Amino acid sequence: MSTKTESAVLERNAGAGLTLVERLDKLYEYDREPVNESKLYGWRTFIAMFLGEHIAGTEFVIGTLLVMHGVTAADVFGGLAVGNLLAVLSWTFMCAPIAVKERLTIYWQIRKIAGPYLTVLYSGLFALILCLMAGSMVNVSTTAVTLPMGIDSPNYAVGQTVPSIPWIVIAVGVGTVIGVIAVLGFERMAHFAKVVGPWMPFVFVAGAVASLPSLGVTGLDNFWQIANEKIWTGIPRAGQMHYGFWHCAGLAWLCNIAQHMGMGDVTIFRYARKWQMGVCSAFGMFLGHYVAWICSGILCAAFVYTQTAAGVADPNPTPGNIAMFGAGFAGIVCVLLAGWTTANPTLYRAGLAFQIATPNWSRWVMTLVAGILMVVTACIPAVLHYLDRIVAYYGLFFMPLGAFIFIDFWLFPRLGLARNYAQRRGLLLSWPAAVGWFGSFGICFLLYAKDQYASMAWINSGLPSFLANYKADLFLQVLPAWLIAVVLYTVCSLIQQWFNPIAREQSK
Amino acid sequence: MTSQARNTLKAISFAGLVLSVVPAFLFFGGVLSKQIYLHLMTAGMLMWFGSAIFWVRKDDL
Numbered sequence: 001m002s003t004k005t006e007s008a009v010l011e012r013n014a015g016a017g018l019t020l021v022e023r024l025d026k027l028y029e030y031d032r033e034p035v036n037e038s039k040l041y042g043w044r045t046f047i048a049m050f051l052g053e054h055i056a057g058t059e060f061v062i063g064t065l066l067v068m069h070g071v072t073a074a075d076v077f078g079g080l081a082v083g084n085l086l087a088v089l090s091w092t093f094m095c096a097p098i099a100v101k102e103r104l105t106i107y108w109q110i111r112k113i114a115g116p117y118l119t120v121l122y123s124g125l126f127a128l129i130l131c132l133m134a135g136s137m138v139n140v141s142t143t144a145v146t147l148p149m150g151i152d153s154p155n156y157a158v159g160q161t162v163p164s165i166p167w168i169v170i171a172v173g174v175g176t177v178i179g180v181i182a183v184l185g186f187e188r189m190a191h192f193a194k195v196v197g198p199w200m201p202f203v204f205v206a207g208a209v210a211s212l213p214s215l216g217v218t219g220l221d222n223f224w225q226i227a228n229e230k231i232w233t234g235i236p237r238a239g240q241m242h243y244g245f246w247h248c249a250g251l252a253w254l255c256n257i258a259q260h261m262g263m264g265d266v267t268i269f270r271y272a273r274k275w276q277m278g279v280c281s282a283f284g285m286f287l288g289h290y291v292a293w294i295c296s297g298i299l300c301a302a303f304v305y306t307q308t309a310a311g312v313a314d315p316n317p318t319p320g321n322i323a324m325f326g327a328g329f330a331g332i333v334c335v336l337l338a339g340w341t342t343a344n345p346t347l348y349r350a351g352l353a354f355q356i357a358t359p360n361w362s363r364w365v366m367t368l369v370a371g372i373l374m375v376v377t378a379c380i381p382a383v384l385h386y387l388d389r390i391v392a393y394y395g396l397f398f399m400p401l402g403a404f405i406f407i408d409f410w411l412f413p414r415l416g417l418a419r420n421y422a423q424r425r426g427l428l429l430s431w432p433a434a435v436g437w438f439g440s441f442g443i444c445f446l447l448y449a450k451d452q453y454a455s456m457a458w459i460n461s462g463l464p465s466f467l468a469n470y471k472a473d474l475f476l477q478v479l480p481a482w483l484i485a486v487v488l489y490t491v492c493s494l495i496q497q498w499f500n501p502i503a504r505e506q507s508k
Numbered sequence: 509m510t511s512q513a514r515n516t517l518k519a520i521s522f523a524g525l526v527l528s529v530v531p532a533f534l535f536f537g538g539v540l541s542k543q544i545y546l547h548l549m550t551a552g553m554l555m556w557f558g559s560a561i562f563w564v565r566k567d568d569l
Contacts, residue, residue, distance in 0.1 A: 194564055198525070198564075199528060199553070199556045199557075202552075203528060205532070206531070206549060209536050210535050210545060327532075328550065329549075330528065330552070333553060
């Protein structure tokens, strides 16, 4: 549904005295019916969409983080290839086929199997994480604005946990502009974002290629050697965890898991003519999360190497600094726009989601609230420093509901279970979905936290030895999380439907 | 917009994209100085945004 329609529905419902669930349903009322055949899109639309959505300001951060975490060149080139391939396969074989057969939004799919209460909770929590992501994008854009003004961005790695006052003022300014545009001119901004999309990959590649001579690369013959010696050295920076091949693969697979295995993009692919169009995700993954991450890694290493050689004690590879170093003012504009154009729709969606969860407050008020959260987040340097971890938590938390959609669609008919049980029974909350969702995330979090946080080390003493010795990392939890979610949901559904079955003819 | 104007704008846009990446390889190969490379990048950016905004269509997806 277009944003105009969403706004119209919301305004119409304002003050109507509807319950939270009823208002949420109203927002999506035009998506209740499957998409009409006449409104389907072809390959080019999906290629453009994935290119625009997955080449964002945060790519400047993730590539840099991989360098900081001490990966090797083989880890980056091989691990990211494997992870992005898995992501494309997940979109193509898990998300797109269900989207094309059902042609419904994620909202209605979750609503049918998990009930309205869990759907509201999903929407509210998703809005919060959207504010966090928008904040990280504002932070990226702010580094581009402050650089020409001579204002230093905070360097979290050397203990600068709070930005300077001038930096905060600029961040508030950038966030305010984004917030005002999200309220007033979203459609024009969406068009501008589409214009920016094709240009950005060129700037990433150009900046990286032009940075190579500063590292001593003279051609393909010595690229690999220097890549291992000066870019992806295999040695983490002080205070950073050591990442390897599977961390790279896990990050590339996990960072958009809410969209593919988590089924968030059924909302997009329901407009696809064929399920095979899921392959279009390869353009976003391999240009955005492969080429762009590698390029930003090169930019980061070249910047740090050059600054260190010039006698700077603690070089600060912010997106603004590395882009200016590699591509000059075009790089600065790229960072500014990459953060801005992706923060804007993110903030808009967060405002809409918040509006649903409040007693008929107007959209501009809720977008303002989302904007304040966004600006506060932008002023916390730790958010960019731990962006990979935040993205991993985000993926693991929102993925299980998509796993339920997948199992409900493919496995339940084979097990003789009724599909869309919550909807058919008129349940407000599906307890198998709640157990599967929170159980999966809770178990995976505890397995990770027991070795990461001293306060949770006691968990090991109560576990069987094979689990106590299992050193889980967030990025290696994709498959365990999915399997735990699926097993819990299926077993609980078997129990639920055993005691309260739907008649065979009704099930059909 | 006439198709001729549209094609002209597209040509300027694609030239802008070329200017946004080729100079980097020329700088890498030692053909251009860094200063000229950066100027050409800025020119490519201006050409792309100055023309693409008029012909890149928005869709409702």
